[in-house]
Amino acid sequence: MDAEAIEQGRLRWQARYDAARTRDADFTTLSGDPVDPVYGPRPGDTYEGFERIGWPGEFPYTRGLHATGYRGRTWTIRQFAGFGNAEQTNERYKMILEAGGGGLSVAFDMPTLMGRDSDEPKSLGEVGHCGVAIDSAADMEVLFRDIPLGDVTTSMTISGPAVPIFCMYLVAAERQGVDPGVLNGTLQTDIFKEYIAQKEWLFQPEPHLRLIGDLMEHCARGIPAYKPLSVSGYHIREAGSTAAQELAYTLADGFGYVELGLSRGLDVNTFAPGLSFFFDAHLDFFEEIAKFRAARRIWARWMRDVYGAESEKAQWLRFHTQTAGVSLTAQQPYNNVVRTAVEALSAVLGGTNSLHTNALDETLALPSEQAAEIALRTQQVLMEETGITNVADPLGGSWYVEQLTDRIEADAEKIFEQIKERGRRAVPDGQHPIGPMTSGILRGIEDGWFTGEIAEAAFQYQRALEKDDKRVVGVNCHTGSVTGDLEILRVSHEVERDQVRILGERKAARDDAAVRAALDAMLAAARTDANMIEPMLDAVRAEATLGEICGVLRDEWGVYTEPPGF
Numbered sequence: 001m002d003a004e005a006i007e008q009g010r011l012r013w014q015a016r017y018d019a020a021r022t023r024d025a026d027f028t029t030l031s032g033d034p035v036d037p038v039y040g041p042r043p044g045d046t047y048e049g050f051e052r053i054g055w056p057g058e059f060p061y062t063r064g065l066h067a068t069g070y071r072g073r074t075w076t077i078r079q080f081a082g083f084g085n086a087e088q089t090n091e092r093y094k095m096i097l098e099a100g101g102g103g104l105s106v107a108f109d110m111p112t113l114m115g116r117d118s119d120e121p122k123s124l125g126e127v128g129h130c131g132v133a134i135d136s137a138a139d140m141e142v143l144f145r146d147i148p149l150g151d152v153t154t155s156m157t158i159s160g161p162a163v164p165i166f167c168m169y170l171v172a173a174e175r176q177g178v179d180p181g182v183l184n185g186t187l188q189t190d191i192f193k194e195y196i197a198q199k200e201w202l203f204q205p206e207p208h209l210r211l212i213g214d215l216m217e218h219c220a221r222g223i224p225a226y227k228p229l230s231v232s233g234y235h236i237r238e239a240g241s242t243a244a245q246e247l248a249y250t251l252a253d254g255f256g257y258v259e260l261g262l263s264r265g266l267d268v269n270t271f272a273p274g275l276s277f278f279f280d281a282h283l284d285f286f287e288e289i290a291k292f293r294a295a296r297r298i299w300a301r302w303m304r305d306v307y308g309a310e311s312e313k314a315q316w317l318r319f320h321t322q323t324a325g326v327s328l329t330a331q332q333p334y335n336n337v338v339r340t341a342v343e344a345l346s347a348v349l350g351g352t353n354s355l356h357t358n359a360l361d362e363t364l365a366l367p368s369e370q371a372a373e374i375a376l377r378t379q380q381v382l383m384e385e386t387g388i389t390n391v392a393d394p395l396g397g398s399w400y401v402e403q404l405t406d407r408i409e410a411d412a413e414k415i416f417e418q419i420k421e422r423g424r425r426a427v428p429d430g431q432h433p434i435g436p437m438t439s440g441i442l443r444g445i446e447d448g449w450f451t452g453e454i455a456e457a458a459f460q461y462q463r464a465l466e467k468d469d470k471r472v473v474g475v476n477c478h479t480g481s482v483t484g485d486l487e488i489l490r491v492s493h494e495v496e497r498d499q500v501r502i503l504g505e506r507k508a509a510r511d512d513a514a515v516r517a518a519l520d521a522m523l524a525a526a527r528t529d530a531n532m533i534e535p536m537l538d539a540v541r542a543e544a545t546l547g548e549i550c551g552v553l554r555d556e557w558g559v560y561t562e563p564p565g566f
């Protein structure tokens, strides 16, 4: 790009920056020297390929979505939390908000994630263990007691039964007197990554996609700020993928949901801002930063050029990041604080919009209160003490980071082509029921391709670890430790007993005929093309439980069995 075009871009950025609001904060170095909000080529310099880098707040958004970077608004500190029953988790949320957490993020227990009630035999021993147990709208009410849902953004990490859980959230808001139309938050909902990596699905892909389409329609129509999908690479990476695979599979899944919205006749400029993303921040500092920068650039280009998105928000890739759980070690667990800080730094340098930092004890149990606080404080140290929020995309223009960004983008493009090619082999072009990327994803799920590719990458890494080519402190080098034991959070079995008892009492107190009628109406809707959100909301309002709602749908649609792979 010639010097004149670079200068024009800088002036556009300056105009945007001047028109925007910045925080009332000190933007100097620790030594008191002023720093610019962004840096670029020196006036008069040319820069080959600068259109791929550009300025923050401008297409292709490599350097961030906002001209002001974190000077306008810092990232959201969003700590994923949930354990025991709704009451215990409600207490933890209040602690997080009081300690300066910017948003909430609900972790559900395994029965809830699988659409089962706490009193089902398969739930035994799991209630309240890896997250909070939610059986019905009444639990959801308790979960957010004294937390005004109109004033807080809440993320809910659930995908198989995402839609009934979402309905419970809406009903909890109604019961607080909050208009559901003003709700802002994120529902994970991403079912593709369940088949690819996390393995918590309920039905075959098609009925899941139908429910997701209904949800997208409902939110696009009436809850404009709500993000019904958090397209997730985190679980793909944690299952052992490479950074490029994480990026490519996740963005491809995102394209699949765009195709789903388009196939429903929705306007891409209306529904695309409701797609957000969720990535892992692993330990290779520069590769991770490059991954985040490439993600924004690829998404903006595909949204504009392939899917016809015109508005900025429809081209923006917004993402949450969680530090890599898989990088934590049980050996010398205090080192995990350092790993997490480095990973969080890469997320911030990559321009994350929202961040969860893992607690040092998460490889052993759910975080204790003390470990959860250190994790939160880690973000606050980065945010408040390091000057990192002063300058947008400070690594832009680094030869290494720019080349890594280009490389990871090229790798992702190759993978998109592989996915689409699988789709073309399964379904001739012009006949894709949803879209060409979606056909490729479904084919890759059905024939175990994604799982196989991830397993191969995980195998290669494990082999490198065992040959000591890759090193992990406390595991295959610098072993032996003088640090003591950790306090471990244990969820008492009484939680399960109490949850089952309360569920029984609630079932006994409700109007059974109303529950049955609402479930029948929901089933009738499932047998048509009608949007299922309203009938499901009615069932939830009648206090139908999660297990009952999912049970009716399981009976109707059947369950999915994964193809065996060796």
Ligand SMILES: CC(C)(COP(=O)(O)OP(=O)(O)OC[C@H]1O[C@@H](n2cnc3c(N)ncnc32)[C@H](O)[C@@H]1OP(=O)(O)O)[C@@H](O)C(=O)NCCC(=O)NCCSC(=O)CCC(=O)O
Binding pocket: 020, 066, 067, 068, 069, 070, 071, 072, 073, 074, 076, 078, 080, 103, 105, 153, 155, 157, 185, 186, 225, 227, 230, 234, 276, 277, 278, 318, 319, 320, 322, 325, 353, 354
């Ligand atoms: C979009 C995100 C990523 C973040 O939303 P947030 O509301 O926090 O942030 P945001 O949208 O970036 O910013 C909020 C508002 O401020 C505006 N804003 C931001 N920066 C600005 C700036 N510099 N200048 C002007 N405006 C700015 C934004 O445009 C937006 O307004 P407008 O809206 O008006 O534009 C959302 O989807 C989210 O919160 N996701 C979290 C997902 C999550 O927590 N998942 C947990 C998974 S845990 C899991 O799966 C478990 C894994 C395991 O451990 O097993």
